[in-house]
Amino acid sequence: MISRDLLFSAAYELNVRAATAIPSDVKKTITRMAEKEIQPLPRYVLKNMVDNYEIAEAEKRPMCSDTGLPRYYVKYGNEARNEGGFVALEAALRQAAEKATHDIPLRPNRVHPLTRKDYNNNVGAHAPSVDYSFEPEADWIEITSVHKGGLFGSDYRMLFPADGIGGIKRFYLDVIGEFFRRGMSCQPVTIGIGIGGTKDVCVKLGKEAACLRIVGDRHPDPEIAQLEEELIELGNSSGFGSMGLYGSQSVMDVHIEIAYAHTGGMPVAIHHFCLAQRRSTVRIHSNNSLTYREDPHWFTDYYRRETVE
Amino acid sequence: MNEHVLPIPLQDDDIARLQIGDVVFLNGTIYTGREGLYSSLYDKHWKMPIPLAQMSNVTFHCSPAIREHNGQYDITSVTATASFRFARYIGQFIRDFSVKAVIGKSGMALDIYKKAFVPNGAIYLSTIGYGAGAIYGRSIVRVEDVLWKEELGLAQAVWILQVEKFGPLLVESDARGNSLFGQENARINNQFFSLYDGLAAPILRRLGEETDPREEMV
Numbered sequence: 001m002i003s004r005d006l007l008f009s010a011a012y013e014l015n016v017r018a019a020t021a022i023p024s025d026v027k028k029t030i031t032r033m034a035e036k037e038i039q040p041l042p043r044y045v046l047k048n049m050v051d052n053y054e055i056a057e058a059e060k061r062p063m064c065s066d067t068g069l070p071r072y073y074v075k076y077g078n079e080a081r082n083e084g085g086f087v088a089l090e091a092a093l094r095q096a097a098e099k100a101t102h103d104i105p106l107r108p109n110r111v112h113p114l115t116r117k118d119y120n121n122n123v124g125a126h127a128p129s130v131d132y133s134f135e136p137e138a139d140w141i142e143i144t145s146v147h148k149g150g151l152f153g154s155d156y157r158m159l160f161p162a163d164g165i166g167g168i169k170r171f172y173l174d175v176i177g178e179f180f181r182r183g184m185s186c187q188p189v190t191i192g193i194g195i196g197g198t199k200d201v202c203v204k205l206g207k208e209a210a211c212l213r214i215v216g217d218r219h220p221d222p223e224i225a226q227l228e229e230e231l232i233e234l235g236n237s238s239g240f241g242s243m244g245l246y247g248s249q250s251v252m253d254v255h256i257e258i259a260y261a262h263t264g265g266m267p268v269a270i271h272h273f274c275l276a277q278r279r280s281t282v283r284i285h286s287n288n289s290l291t292y293r294e295d296p297h298w299f300t301d302y303y304r305r306e307t308v309e
Numbered sequence: 310m311n312e313h314v315l316p317i318p319l320q321d322d323d324i325a326r327l328q329i330g331d332v333v334f335l336n337g338t339i340y341t342g343r344e345g346l347y348s349s350l351y352d353k354h355w356k357m358p359i360p361l362a363q364m365s366n367v368t369f370h371c372s373p374a375i376r377e378h379n380g381q382y383d384i385t386s387v388t389a390t391a392s393f394r395f396a397r398y399i400g401q402f403i404r405d406f407s408v409k410a411v412i413g414k415s416g417m418a419l420d421i422y423k424k425a426f427v428p429n430g431a432i433y434l435s436t437i438g439y440g441a442g443a444i445y446g447r448s449i450v451r452v453e454d455v456l457w458k459e460e461l462g463l464a465q466a467v468w469i470l471q472v473e474k475f476g477p478l479l480v481e482s483d484a485r486g487n488s489l490f491g492q493e494n495a496r497i498n499n500q501f502f503s504l505y506d507g508l509a510a511p512i513l514r515r516l517g518e519e520t521d522p523r524e525e526m527v
Contacts, residue, residue: 056443062386064440065374118462170508182415186439239500246496276440
């Protein structure tokens with residue numbers, strides 16, 4: 001039985017790690033992109049961003065003061081049990097977000113959408129959001145904390161089978177044109193693309209693809225993996241560098257996830273995840289020990305299954 | 310790249326030497342402001358209770374990450390927020406508070422520089438990154454004051470900050486209204502548009518892409 005106190009303390013620690021330590025895959029990639037960029041201004045910017053990661057880590061400062069909208073992804077093993085059940089789990093996650101907001105600190109970004117009232121704790125209606133997936137036979141609970149901004153870099157389009165792969169590429173370029181200008185997406189970004197399902201499903205999958213796969217990860221389906229690689233190349237040929245300055249280094253990676261769609265449609269959603277990629281994962285074992293790691297491993301074979309079972 | 314370290318209040322002759330793409334570091338006092346400040350002044354008509362223009366002529370579109378304990382504030386990280394959404398207020402604000410530099414993210418439209426910035430001798434300085442919160446955060450020496458914290462909340466309150474070697478900032482718009490992003494967009498466009506060759510427009514359009522609601526989308 002996984003204890004209530006442990007869920008709270010692990011979720012709090014996740015927020016600290018997400019806010020102040022850049023995942024090594026992202027840091028390595030931005031460092032490499034700074035070297036590859038030949039235009040002096042975007043190169044200067046990228047070199048400063050690498051310095052910023054190091055200062056944030058060494059001095060425990062949030063790497064970006066827009067600490068985004070803290071949220072959680074929970075993968076719940078089918079054999080796992082926690083003290084107090086799902087209600088206690090959600091309470092622990094909300095309490096951890098409040099404490100993290102006060103102590104790290106995180107910026108209190110969450111406000112009532114109409115009155116704009118801010119309770120200075122990042123908690124409120126549907127906040128922080130918690131998404132779930134499940135894993136057969138596992139007796140652990142995994143929690144990933146993601147702090148991502150929420151204003152720019154995402155779009156949705158209902159495409160049709162006749163739009164084809166060309167339609168996806170055009171939409172991909174349109175979103176780059178919309179959000180790479182002036183650096184609105186805070187590129188270099190990881191781009192997540194959800195294809196298929198219904199509108200809500202492709203938006204959700206695209207977000208998870210952007211936030212929950214590490215840089216360099218390829219989709220197991222070779223055709224999807226090839227499209228990912230083509231789109232990376234297309235994005236880095238766009239002329240946009242960091243901050244929307246003329247350059248060649250703006251796409252860290254592209255991750256595509258699919259869901260089966262209506263026979264007449266091909267909805268697509270695209271999300272840009274900025275260069276301050278704040279995510280951290282913990283596995284809470286049934287014996288109440290903890291293992292922290294950088295790779296969320298969210299997209300398991302079970303989660304991507306296409307079979308009846 | 311030319312680098313400049315400038316004292317605040319900013320002087321006209323220092324500003325006149327700056328060119329787009331130059332790197333600037335600032336010493337002195339700056340203050341934050343965004344929707345909350347502009348809306349309080351110009352929609353709700355609150356009176357500014359402190360002599361803001363005398364304290365600084367540099368404003369910063371941001372809200373910091375702040376730790377508060379026993380009435381003391383510790384700003385650990387600070388980054389800019391996108392400035393374009395303050396377009397309807399910025400001209401009057403620059404005039405009313407004798408602003409000489411706006412620090413922000415992503416700059417503003419070119420016509421805003423011509424209309425609101427150039428006539429007042431003001432420039433736009435872009436933070437870099439974006440998201441270099443730790444670099445900027447460590448150059449904040451102390452919080453001098455905070456205005457409307459209870460009314461607007463921590464994120465929207467006006468924070469008056471003493472800074473030392475605050476930067477690097479890129480000159481996005483200079484005293485003549487030239488724009489770095491304008492220049493870069495012109496360099497990018499041909500290369501970017503060529504990638505559209507052979508990619509058909511989507512079958513179904515949407516209002517928003519079409520701006521005339523009488524148009525058919527198919």
